[in-house]
Amino acid sequence: MISINHYLALATVMFLCGTLGVLFRRNLLLVLMSVELMLNAVNLVFVAGSRLVNNLDGQIMVFFIVTVAACEAGVGLAMVIALYRRYGTVETSFLRMLRG
Amino acid sequence: MLFWLILFLPLIGAVLNGLVLRRASKTVSHIVGSAALVGAFICALLTYLDFMRSGGHAQVIPGMEWIDAGSFKAPFNYILDRLSGMMLLIITGIGSLIHIYAGGYMHEERNTYRFFAYLNLFVFMMLQLVMGDNLLVMFIGWEGVGLCSYLLIGYWYESDDNAAAGMKAFLVNRIGDIGFLLGIFLTFQTFHTVSFSQLKELILTAGASLNGEQIHAIGWITLALFVGACGKSAQLPLYVWLPDAMAGPTPVSALIHAATMVTAGVYMMTRVNFLFYLAPTTQLIVASVGAATALFAATIALVQYDIKKVLAYSTVSQLGYMVLGCGLGAYTAGVFHLFTHACFKALLFLGAGSVITAMHHKQDMREMGGLRKYMPVTHLVMLIGVLAIIGFPGFSGFFSKDEILWKAWTAGDRFHILWGMGTIAAVCTAFYMVRLLMLTFYGPNRSDHHTREHLHETSVVMWGPLVVLALLSFGGGYLNVPHVIPFPEHGLFEEYLAPVLAIPAQAAEHWEHLHAEHEAGEEWAVMAVSVLGMLLASFSAIFLYGRGFSPLSTALATRFQGIHRTLSNKYYVDEFYASAVVLPLKDMSYFLWKIVDVAIIDGIVNGVSQGCMLVSGLTSFRMSGSLHRHGMVMLVGILCMLTVLLF
Amino acid sequence: MGLDELLALLKTDTAIEIIAAVIKILVVLVVCLQVPPVMVWIERRAPAMMQRRKGPNRVGIFQWRLYGLIQSLADTVKLVFKQEVVPRGANKVAYHLAPIFGVFTALLIACAIPFGNDLMIFGQKIGLSVVRLDVGFLFILAISSLAVYTVTLAGWSSNSKYALLGSLRASAQMISYEIPLGMSLVPIVVIFGTLDLNQIVVSQGAFPWAWGVVRAPVSFLLFLICMFAETNRAPFDLAEGESELVAGFHTEYNSAKFAAFFLGEYVSMFVLSCLASTIFFGGWQAPFIPYETIVKLVGGYNWIAAIIGFTVLILKASFFMWVYVWVRWTLPRFRYDQLMGLGWKFMLPVGLVNLLVTALVMAALEFH
């Protein structure tokens, strides 16, 4: 039997990839994709945890996370489109309206 | 199953009319609205017969869980006992007749789906009110009927006056509702339940173990509930909305503002009679307010010219009688008057509605007269209605009103003054009702040529229900014939309602007089006084107005100009309220708006945000606006937190 | 290792499982791959028949013309031997991936469709579908949602305006119609109470009045419409509206990859037809003759009954294939806004109401 910790290690890898993507990619769409990657890492942790303690709550959490991710993607992409319309770019380097 | 049909048929009708059939013709909405009510009436009749056949014992019909918070439980349970059964029949029965009538009355409207939707909704809410087994469900109905009343008063909302009348009814009722709510809160605090059946059991089995504190609380509870009843049943300080409510269509006035909704207060007091029996002080207040209202409204009605206004003040006055009956502990008499009044006042209003339709929506009696020739059926049924309301021997009003006056007389010496007020009010009633009849149906016709040309009897849709109501107005009284009158059955209604009323043991002594024996002669004498007064007033009204406005009537009005003007202006109560309540309130609201809200609250909120802006402005030069830098800083923060958490 | 040992090894459970799986895969693969040539032929002969002309009937082997059936073979040979042209600026990975993806998803769905009742072979129970999933229903929905990538990738990677526009249209259309598709299938799950396709077929029974189409007629209509939309077939073939977009997302494809698109399209049509038969028309159940009766009739040989069931399923699916062709030559193409309006403003609400009504009816039935 595969130890649950190996699943967690895989999740760690995915999560780190996602984090690096969020931190270093300049394309907003890719940032969003990286966020999805992170969410999936969390999903994996939940499912693995659910298997570890034989409790279905984890899988239901995944269900909710997928729901939230779908909402996030929908609204996020709408914002990307709106941004593109307004500024003609989705590169974060150009989107610095919060500058003090 | 039948029982649920009673409740939900009107709701289904309302939904159909209000949401589905919005483009349907008038006929369709009329048929749907009436069919819902007639169906409900048939179900109610079957349920009622079944209920009486099984002995007429109160039963609680469990509905749905609603509020279940700790010890506070308020499920949608419904109570079916003799009182609510009777109300069920009155509401659906008279409601059906009025719905049928309304089709004819609203004939000239463009579309009526809204009207019938509101009316059906009203019936649903009224059924909630009377069937609810706890104060909260009753309160839902209470507010629901208030809402429907508001909507229907302002049915012709294009006119500002109508909208204002609706608003007035709504706001004045709010005051009463606060009382009702306080009553509910206090009830729960004292007895930890708001269910009628549980309350009754609790009070009756607790026996003498109710401590002084609880008795004290009951005093306040009943007083608070009575304030609620005052609002809904238009008693003295809060009656002002009812005359204005006549702005709505006449069937509405008949159904809501005469037959059913306004009696909700009386019904509610009867429902919790065991509490009121324990609070003699409240009862005294109730009786006094009732008698005062009866007299007060009756005097105003003496000089009104608007046919509906006369009936409106008459309604207030008759409600005063009912409340007086309740206050005297004679709930049977009060509820019996409620029943007879529902019949004859609905009849009078609908008759007035027929007259108004015939007169092309003119309501001023100075322009009427001599309508007997044109509208014979209406005249006949109105005559029966008037005879019933003035208490002409043999008609229903005689039995019910007399019962109340007799109870007032026998309640003790200090109640004689209430009896006096009641009797004078009865005399006034006779005068203004006969005056109304004379001015409308007798004497010369004073309308203009155009109107006179179109005077005609109304259609059968309209006078059919009137005939049924006239039969009820005549015969209804024989359900409760006093013992002194030779008649095969006595006091049927008293017997019928006895299981609903319950005098708790510790208050039994105080209410002994209710069942005390009296000499027959005394009762005959009391009856004779009121009948004589009634006859005298009727004849003077015939003398003064039988052939239109006689010179004497004009002369009297000029001679007693001060009194006449005071009465015409309704004792200046509206003006008094405007200056004493409304204006200060307005000023205070203005103060709260301009000073408290705008200056202080907004000032603080805006000040905080401006302060934040100021402070952040000092540090914001460090913001690069770069998403990545933000992310990086966030990451560092998270790592720090993790470190703290781990080690 | 002697022969006996080998035979003993073959009789172990694992071996039987593996052999059965290989056979099942082969059956599904062969049947699915036989569909496109036949369909190409039908799609040329059927309109010819409808329009009172002859259609291709010349190609034959020597003197046997076979009503032009060999035409498909000739076309295939032509396509495979054509020179491959990859447009300049195309994204190579995506460009090559797209047609493969189309065939891949279609065949993957075919894996979940049961083509016979469970068989007992050498004392081992073998479900007659390539994979027997207890979430078969979800699996099919999931995989069919992946079919969008074929179109999207093909259109984007071709580096061509027509292809891009076509793929934008097609992907929006497929995403939109996936929702009513799901909505039309949920009532079925509600009615039969299972996500296992074979279970659904078994509980439908052999008698047509218990089939899904009778129990959920609205679902069937919705599903039928979505079938056309999901496969981008007429009247919803805007993605390749030849009068507007040349050939839509596969404008830049030729030779074998173009053939692969063809293959993918016909296989997915076939698979959806099988699915429709399975869900709404009793799958492998022969009408009016229950499975047990068939088994008795053929003398208890399960496998003969399975072959009969398989044939029945193919016949039912063929009917839907015919409907595809029939509709294509009957209805005109939709306009794009009409297509979207139909999907979102008609099918979705109808699907939701249908679901609600079904749920209420089921609740009422359960209540009694």
Place this chain on the structure above:
Amino acid sequence: MSQELMFYATAFLITVCSVMVVTNRNPVVSAIYLVGDLFLLAAVFASLDAHFVAAIQVLVYAGAIVVLFMFVIMLLNLGPEGKAHLRIPAPELAVLVLTIIGFTTIGTLLLTGQAPGVGGEWSPEAIQTNGGNTFTIAMVLFTKFIWPFEISSILILLAVIAAIVIAKKDKKQVVHD
């Protein structure tokens, strides 16, 4: 044995895909790798006896969310990412820190072992006897988690409205100010 082989192969592919998602310059290729990632992850879920979640994963993530990404990429017709215009503070340091943390975590995880399925109410066998994974999840979802479920439906509705409002073309708005 075969199961372990499958897992490590899948894990390796997932790792490769994840790395490709964040390193590839072309958004579409990234999206393709993301699909592969999600698909493989679904396989991992299935190996953990979470069939329903696996199906949902493919259906929603691969079938809807990433398609949406692709759609937007195509709609905006985005090319590969350009050269950096903004200096990211101390990238090397961040990578270093993250890598160290990552390796420590992974190392710790791999060295210690935790066998699956200790106690608990819903072991795979219990789920099987209860009527399957989907049935059991539905049972738990519609009893214990009914309120979160209802709230999530409101969330979706809000997201739909928000997405429409945000992405709608505002006629008054000046483009490229």
